[in-house]
Amino acid sequence: MPDLLIELFSEEIPARMQARAREDLKKLVTDGLVGAGLTYASAGAFSTPRRLTLTVEGLTAESPTTREERKGPRTDAPEAALEGFLRSTGLTRDQLEARDDKKGQVWFATLTKPGRPAAEIVAEVLTATIRDFPWPKSMRWGAGSLRWVRPLHSIICILTDEAGANTVPLEIEGITAGNTTRGHRFMAPDEITVSSFEDYAAKLRRARVMLDSSEREAAIRQEAANLAFARGWEIVPDDGLLTEVAGLVEWPVPLMGAIEDRFLTLPPEVLQTSMKEHQKFFSARNPKTGRIEGFVTVANIETPDHGETILKGNQRVLAARLSDAAFFWDNDLRIAKTGMEDWAEGLKSVTFQSQLGSQADRIARIAALAREIAPLVGADADQAEQAAKVAKLDLRSAMVGEFPELQGTMGRYYAQAADYPAAVADAARDHYSPLGPSDDVPSAPVSVAVALADKLDTLTGFWAIGEKPTGSKDPFALRRAALGVIRLVLTNKARVNLTEIIGKGYPGADAADLLAFFHDRLKVYLRDQGTRHDIIDSVLSMPGNDDLVLLVNRATALSDVLKTEDGPNLLQGLKRASNILTQAESKDGVEYSFGADPKFAETDQERGLFAALDTAEPAIRAAVKAEDFPAAMSAMASLRAPIDAFFEAVQINTDHQIVRRNRLNLLSRIREAGRLIADFGRIEG
Amino acid sequence: MTSPQDNQTAKPVCFQDVILRLQSYWAAQGCAVLQPYDMEVGAGTFHPATTLRSLGARPWAAAYVQPSRRPTDGRYGENPNRLQHYYQYQVIIKPSPANLQDLYLGSLKAIGLDPMIHDVRFVEDDWESPTLGAWGLGWEVWCDGMEVSQFTYFQQVGGHDCRPVSGELTYGLERLAMYVLGVEHVMDMPFNDPASAIPMTYGDIFRQAEREYSRWNFEQADTEMLLTHFKNAEAECARILDAADTDSAGRAIPMAHPAYDQAIKASHLFNLLDARGVISVTERQAYIGRVRALAKRCADLFVTTSAATGEPLPAFPAGA
Incomplete structure (x- = not known):
């Protein structure tokens, strides 16, 4: 039984697309082979920045012969009917058989489809796979019309059995499949001839290509940890970054550097974000100081100077980036210390949503609502109002302009610099939470009040202007906001009468409709927590159903x-x-x-x-x-x-x-x- | 005297050395080495040698330096690498050759960046120019963690599919040269050979101008006037495109290039207005849409002409 090896060798495939592409390649090819009557024992797909590879083991050498019987017209039918039948079956009259049927004599045709060699089927399936590959974005290049994620340069397609390897004859847009590929772009650019998957993987390794992305990830994780350990540091884990970086290199070479002292006063979140977003560096923490003091960059090459030039270059780029960050930080702090008036003023000219006014309008609404909610969650009303007014001012800061993902995080630093109470500063950081279903839920009363007010203003606002989520469309993340409210209320056991609070939100929202939306989200949430849907249904219509804590207590007792x-x-x-x-x-x-x-x-x-x-x-x-x-x-x-x-x-x-x-x-x-x-x-x- | 061969192996010593090496490298690859376009543009892509010539079937290979203006990036010459006026090096080849990545890497070697000791990487970056109605797929090229070039396979320009596809390379010259030369502040970068009789730095040449333009861009530019100019450029562009294809003597001369000049002008005026902070977020989209509409119409006309199709220019009628 032959083994199949396919490699699609191209210019650099975006890292974020590689995992999906591996799965698609495996599925499309194996489904195609099976659909054509072949079977196989196992299959595995691999990717590097420059190649997608599939190995299929234990493939049948040919598809089985199939016979199909087809019934034609009666033997006494007009000549035209018989001719039509002969045309559709591709047979001649003497190949037909006349048999007795209920209504008389009828022509029968027996169509025999001989089995086909695997090579022929593989060629067809691979051609179709390449032509219809579901890349999220694909392109043309040169004068050709083939689409691929980036220009496709060569194809390996070989079937290997005891007798040796045979190239599957296949040509697509001028690229003829063969049994050769190339190694690392710089370290081993010469052509490599391969005869099987084992041979291919081994030769690639010698040519400085680690084929398996999980092996590259493991190598990066291990070496980065070693480098950090040698300095008494530890790497801040980041699986998303690890996967991305492993998709950017064929031969990972982690290099460690230290952050210049002058930048160590920057907030750790800033260091981490800047290094990750701009440079794809891992952060290294010094457990003794608790600060981020170093980084690991992953090069794609071993150099005669052991990466010294590369590290120096990266240090230099980092210094430029962090100088920018330090500049933003210093400027922002200056504005923060004067009370952030400039930012409050600036938010008047930033539109939140054309029908819902500016960010400043929105902040004023949230502040008023936070005041109302405060006593219900045990917060001081004045402090909740103040926190709501301060919480979003960092949206105007230079740092958040550069790194939007630091919103809230910076808000807390700036509120601290402006000498606001700790509860207010914490609310600036925490009022966006919870964002996801597994996010931590704030518990500090002021944070809870502002977080609820923020989400309820959004929900009532979009409800009032008729922008409810429909089907899969939820451009303003209103489902997430509703789930956030639910989790805030339940986790903090906040006795909030939602109908009443909705009435105090953006004017014009249909409270009953919005409450029904909350109930829908609550059902989904409780179902995920393991509560039976029929039990939830049985309590939804009970009195006090806009008090989610009451509602859930009822359901839990019933369920018990x-x-x-x-x-x-x-x-x-x-x-x-x-x-x-x-x-x-x-x-x-x-x-x-x-x-x-x-x-x-x-x-x-x-x-x-x-x-x-x-x-x-x-x-x-x-x-x-x-x-x-x-x-x-x-x-x-x-x-x-x-x-x-x-x-x-x-x-x-x-x-x-x-x-x-x-x-x-x-x-x-x-x-x-x-x-x-x-x-x-x-x-x- | 050093021979040109020595020159290629030794590291560049100044900014213009980097430029000259790129010029001779791409000349040796068969590109027509063009001169900058004589209008204010935000990037080398706006040069008709790229925007217009990437349209149509006619093969094309050009390389050039393009002074580029980004009024909002002005920092009065104080920022180590941000300028409101800077240089891009642009290469455009249609159809994109199969070895374009190798050609590009050769150009890095030519300016002293040896990929065997540096870490050169192609990192996904899709390019889009909403003002030109253009997009393409490619990468930003990283050298030791720094973006040194943009590498794009054009898919659409002016709303037209690119067939064949052009490969476009854009080098940010100052940043690239600073890295090659090991300079920390752009103004300190030697412009000509520091061993020259009159050595000059980038700052000697541009620092004062950066200050002056920063002030003008941010504070002084007359927004009423700029707005009027924008409207005029827009109107003139439309007028040129609306004009009959034949001139007073009955000769067929559609005017894609003059119309496109007005589109470029409108685009730059928009950038100036933006730097003055008089365009709100919602208006922004509308302005970009107006420029794109002009660029599209220019492209619509250009694709019908000889420069795009590769057909010979029509002969003038006898006696005309």
Whole structure:
């Protein structure tokens, strides 16, 4: 069984596209081979900046022969019908067979498709793969019309078996597949001839190309750690950067340098961001000082001077970058120390959104809202308002202009420089959180107040101007904002009446609609946390459903009781009571809701249920009022045995109308007790 | 006397040395070494030798220095590497040759950057010029972590697909030369050979002008006048394009180049207005759109002409 080796050798493939391209190459080629009747044992894809490689092992040498029988016209059909059949099958009349069918004699054709050699199939599949490759962005070059991510230079396509390697005949836009490639662009540029995947990988390694990106990542991680260790430093882990850097080199050579002393006073986030964004450097921290003091750059070449020239050049570029950063920092600090008035003024001319006014308008709204929210989350109203006014001023700073991802982080430094209280400065940093579903949620009251106000202003604003998310479109990240509100409220157990707060947000937002949006996001959130969707549905319509803490407490207690032994039976009893009532009510055209009287009870089980309800009802009522849902649930659960016994012994429908009505009214007491807790009808099971 | 061969192996000694080496290198690769375009532009790409000549099927290979003006980048000559007037070196070859990356690396060697001791990398950077309605894919080229060039395969210019595709190389000359020469501040960079009878630094030549232009760009430029000039350039461009293809003597002479000059002019006036801070964020897009509309119409006309198609210029009718 032959093995297949494919290499597509091109000019430098963007690092961010390589992982996906490996997967696509593997899938498209193996799917194509299988679709054409071949099978294989295993496949693996690799990438470097200049090549995409696929190895397929244990490929069948040819596809199986297939036979297909096709039914044609009747033998007495007009000549034209037969001619058409012969044309469509590509056969002659003497190759057909006349057979008896239900309606008479019919022509049958047997089409035999002989198996095809793997090489032929590979050539077809690879040609189609190259032509239709799903690059996020592709281009043409020279005078050709082929599209690839960057100019494609050569193709290896060989099938190797015991007898040796054979090049698959294949030509695409003037590139003929062969069995040669090239090594490292500078260190081993000569042509290499390969005979199998093992041979290819080994020769590439000698030609200073590490084929496997995970091996390059590991090598970088290891060597960077070693270099840092030698200086008593540690590398700040950054997996995203590691993957990117591994996609920029074929032969990683990490080099370590120190940051000049004059830059060590810059905030560590600035050093890290500048080095990462501009230079793709890893940061090295000195655990003794806690500061970022060094960097690791990853070169793509071994040089006679052991990287000295390269490191010197990189140091120089870094110094220029950090000089810029230091210049921004010093200027920003100067403005911060005067109270950031310039920035507040400047934000008046920065549009937030054309219908929602300037950033300054928005800040004023958030400040007013933060004041309202403050007492609900235990924050000082004055401080929350002040924090909201300060929190976004860094958007005008030079540093955030250069590194937008430092918004908030710089805000905190500048607020500190302006001598604002720590709670205000922290709110500047933390009020954007949480951004993602796994982000930390702020817990400091002032930060929570501003974070909520910020997100609720955004939500009510976009709701008011009719820019709700639709389908997959959510350009203003409103789902994320709503989830942020939910997590802030739940994590901090903030008792916030959302409808009321929405009313205090941007005027004109449809509060009911926005609340429904919150409920949708809450459902998604709780489902991800493992709460059953039907349990969430059963509590969403209960009173106080705009208090998310209450809502979740209710759902949790309900979920817990349903997990106990009593739970499912209780649920059955409640549902049975409710079903019987619904049927009787629709038949009789009345609602049974009042007047059950123990004096019409005929059995002990009826009397027992009366007694149990007399105890449970006030207990449930009191517990719900006290928002003690576990207690309400356990009072509810105490009804399980009496309800079971009741249904076991008592026939509801009797000829005695008074007794029947009394029993139905008794059932309605069960229904009412249930309704205090949840809409049990929505719960499955 | 040193021979030219020695010159190529020794490191460059001054700014003009870097330029001269690039000129002779690309001349040796068969490029027509052109002179700068005689108008204010923001980048070498605006030179008609690139913008217009990248359109159409006619093969083309040119290299040139282009003085470029970016009014917002003025720093009164104080910043070590930011200037409102600087030089780009531009190479444009159509169709892009298969060995363009190797040719480019050869040019680095020619100016003393040996890829065997430096770390030269091609890092994804897609190029787009909203004002020219142009985009392409390629890289910024890093040398030891510094961006030294932009390398682009043009895909579209003036809204037209580039067929064939041109390869474009743009070197930021000051930054590149500073690195090669090991200079920290642009103004300290030797412009001519420091061993000359009258050695001159970049600062000797440009520092005063940088100050003067920075003041004018940021504070003095008459915005009313600039706005009027913008409108005039826009109107003239449209008028030229709207004019009949034939002149008073009945000769077919469509005027793509003169129209394009007005588009360049409008683009630079927009940059000046931008530096004066009189264009708001929302207006910005509108201005860019107006310049792009001009560039597109110029491209529409240019692609029909001899310079793009490679057909001979039509002969004038007898007697005209």
